[in-house]
Amino acid sequence: MGRKGDHNSLDEELVSLLKSGDDRFFELLFENYYSSLCSYATVFVKSHDLSEDIVQETIINIWEQHETIEITGSFRSYFFRCVHNNCVNNLRKTESYKKLQDRFAKQVIQQQEIASMNADPEALENLFREDTEKKYMDALNSLPAQCRKIFLMSRFDCLDYEHIAENLNISVNTVKTQMKRALAKLRDAIKK
Amino acid sequence: MKEINEECIIRFLNGKLGESETIRLQEWIELSEENTTYFESIRDIWLSTSVFVDSNNYDHEKALKLVRWKINQKSHVKHHRRSSKKSKTINLQQVFRYAAAILLVLAMGTVAGWITRGKISQNGETACMIESPSGSMSVVTLPDGSRVWINAESSLKYDANFNLKSREVLLDGEAYFDVSTNKEKPFIVKTPHITVSAFGTEFNVKAYSDEKTIVTTLVEGNVVVESTDNESGSFKYTLKPKENITYFINDRSYITEKQEPKKEEKAAEPVKMVEPERNITLNKGVKTELYTSWKDEDWVIEGVTLDELAIQLERRYNTSITINTESLKSYRFSGKIRNETLEQVLEILRLTTPMKYEIETGKVTWELDPKLEKDYQKLLKKQ
Numbered sequence: 364m365g366r367k368g369d370h371n372s373l374d375e376e377l378v379s380l381l382k383s384g385d386d387r388f389f390e391l392l393f394e395n396y397y398s399s400l401c402s403y404a405t406v407f408v409k410s411h412d413l414s415e416d417i418v419q420e421t422i423i424n425i426w427e428q429h430e431t432i433e434i435t436g437s438f439r440s441y442f443f444r445c446v447h448n449n450c451v452n453n454l455r456k457t458e459s460y461k462k463l464q465d466r467f468a469k470q471v472i473q474q475q476e477i478a479s480m481n482a483d484p485e486a487l488e489n490l491f492r493e494d495t496e497k498k499y500m501d502a503l504n505s506l507p508a509q510c511r512k513i514f515l516m517s518r519f520d521c522l523d524y525e526h527i528a529e530n531l532n533i534s535v536n537t538v539k540t541q542m543k544r545a546l547a548k549l550r551d552a553i554k555k
Numbered sequence: 556m557k558e559i560n561e562e563c564i565i566r567f568l569n570g571k572l573g574e575s576e577t578i579r580l581q582e583w584i585e586l587s588e589e590n591t592t593y594f595e596s597i598r599d600i601w602l603s604t605s606v607f608v609d610s611n612n613y614d615h616e617k618a619l620k621l622v623r624w625k626i627n628q629k630s631h632v633k634h635h636r637r638s639s640k641k642s643k644t645i646n647l648q649q650v651f652r653y654a655a656a657i658l659l660v661l662a663m664g665t666v667a668g669w670i671t672r673g674k675i676s677q678n679g680e681t682a683c684m685i686e687s688p689s690g691s692m693s694v695v696t697l698p699d700g701s702r703v704w705i706n707a708e709s710s711l712k713y714d715a716n717f718n719l720k721s722r723e724v725l726l727d728g729e730a731y732f733d734v735s736t737n738k739e740k741p742f743i744v745k746t747p748h749i750t751v752s753a754f755g756t757e758f759n760v761k762a763y764s765d766e767k768t769i770v771t772t773l774v775e776g777n778v779v780v781e782s783t784d785n786e787s788g789s790f791k792y793t794l795k796p797k798e799n800i801t802y803f804i805n806d807r808s809y810i811t812e813k814q815e816p817k818k819e820e821k822a823a824e825p826v827k828m829v830e831p832e833r834n835i836t837l838n839k840g841v842k843t844e845l846y847t848s849w850k851d852e853d854w855v856i857e858g859v860t861l862d863e864l865a866i867q868l869e870r871r872y873n874t875s876i877t878i879n880t881e882s883l884k885s886y887r888f889s890g891k892i893r894n895e896t897l898e899q900v901l902e903i904l905r906l907t908t909p910m911k912y913e914i915e916t917g918k919v920t921w922e923l924d925p926k927l928e929k930d931y932q933k934l935l936k937k938q
Contacts, residue, residue, distance in 0.1 A: 386623075389619055389622065389623065390619065393615040393616070393618060393619040393622075394615060397613055397615035397618055397619075398609065398610045398611050398612055398613040398615060399605050399606060399608075399609065399610065400605075401612075401613045402604075402605035402610050402612060402613075403602060403605040403606060405570065405605075406568055406598065406601050406602055406605070409570030410570065411613075415613065415618060418618075419618060419621065419622050419625065422622055423622060423625055423626055426626065427626075439606075443606060490599060490602055490603045490606060491606060495603070496606075496607050499603055499604075499607050500607060503604075503607075503608070515604075515608070517565060517569075518601060518604050518605075518608075518610075519604075519608075519610040519612055520612075521569035521570065521571065523566060523571065524562055539562070542561065542562075542565075543561065546561060546596075546597060546600060549600045549603075549604075550596045550597075550600060553599055553600065553603050
């Protein structure tokens with residue numbers, strides 16, 4: 364993944380491809396940002412399928428406006444914000460969906476509400492800042508290897524503590540302690 | 556009762572927390588500012604990790620194809636809508652003729668998962684095959700720029716010579732072709748029994764090997780359809796727009812049987828020419844969307860018997876459907892289906908035909924619901 368440390372030139376290229384309606388935009392975007400956008404959306408919508416749908420729709424919407432689009436700030440934060448907004452908008456749609464599948468809809472709405480609770484644009488914007496990224500990556504890299512591994516398994520493989528313990532052949536308590544450690548370090552790093 | 560801790564929050568963020576626990580978590584978060592801050596700090600770690608760390612947990616290549624397809628699709632849907640608008644009112648009148656009531660189901664929720672990219676396998680330089688397994692659909696752009704939508708349980712093959720002198724593809728199953736214009740190189744679709752040639756046009760060919768007919772429907776331009784079966788009387792016909800030709804594969808008994816019920820609804824049918832001697836039926840002025848909309852956002856169905864519909868649903872949703880009551884098979888369904896899940900489609904059918912259904916994993920059974928049927932008969936008499 365050649366993107367690390369080179370967001371600016373990648374983002375510049377994406378913006379120029381997008382504005383000129385060059386469809387190589389998609390290849391570049393999907394290769395570099397698709398997974399990140401999806402796992403970001405999953406925090407709000409709790410379903411991998413739904414998050415992929417939302418990300419894809421966001422991309423299509425942005426592409427359809429490519430002639431008139433004005434991107435303020437970094438392209439990356441613009442895109443993540445769009446996905447974020449669409450996740451929240453999805454809530455309204457699910458309300459009409461409610462009439463069809465009541466129980467399911469209720470749960471989705473609830474989960475989205477909690478996840479996006481107080482997620483004000485400013486706080487989110489803070490997450491995308493370059494110095495935040497540097498601090499965050501430094502903190503993540505400074506974690507002991509096993510601690511980092513446990514954290515990433517929890518974050519990306521969505522595994523419960525028991526499953527991580529099973530997988531690594533360690534005790535659940537070890538997982539707990541290591542997770543606490545990872546969370547404390549990372550929390551400090553992204554503090555405003 | 557377990558207390559709320561970071562493990563619980565993480566399970567929530569990962570979408571693994573049950574309903575009642577989620578409610579408890581929500582209450583806990585709202586209990587104090589401290590709790591809210593704690594929850595948000597973990598959530599923000601979750602969010603920022605997805606922004607800063609590559610996870611590769613998603614198939615971005617597959618998603619890229621899908622997005623390209625959706626974008627292409629949108630322009631297509633618009634195009635079709637425009638040409639089919641005129642028939643809207645007639646449409647409704649016809650629909651009441653059938654036993655089923657019309658039901659327009661609009662898109663809610665998300666794009667269904669049945670559109671997935673087919674497998675593309677390449678044997679060296681010699682051949683390329685694109686396959687849509689059951690429950691999926693593919694769209695490909697061929698080297699000449701032509702686009703092909705490949706329906707479920709279908710495959711398309713072409714070899715390395717494609718686009719050198721001619722453009723030849725082998726079709727098994729159903730596909731919709733949007734052929735880019737090239738007067739020098741004909742685009743030829745081969746099936747085991749017929750061949751369709753075109754220079755630049757849009758048409759649909761349905762040639763499933765487990766069905767007794769091959770149906771070619773022309774949307775625009777013209778195509779030549781000819782049989783490659785020597786035994787059953789050869790034919791060659793140039794289709795004009797909105798015409799479709801059905802070729803009955805070497806089975807005469809099937810023709811008479813098949814034509815019988817269609818006579819009753821003659822008023823609803825377009826002008827028809829039957830040539831039983833030659834095993835073909837030509838329909839003029841057909842609503843092409845009935846034959847091609849399987850690939851679109853709205854799948855339009857009109858007067859299709861449950862018997863036939865079952866086969867189409869099996870392919871589309873990768874399931875198997877058994878109809879236990881013989882008389883149920885001849886009920887007809889009309890409607891529009893847009894991205895519905897199998898369960899939703901079954902629910903629509905249950906509301907519009909006297910049918911009850913049961914779902915097991917990978918299996919669906921349909922039965923006549925006698926009570927509903929009575930209500931139905933009453934309703935029909937009133938009309």
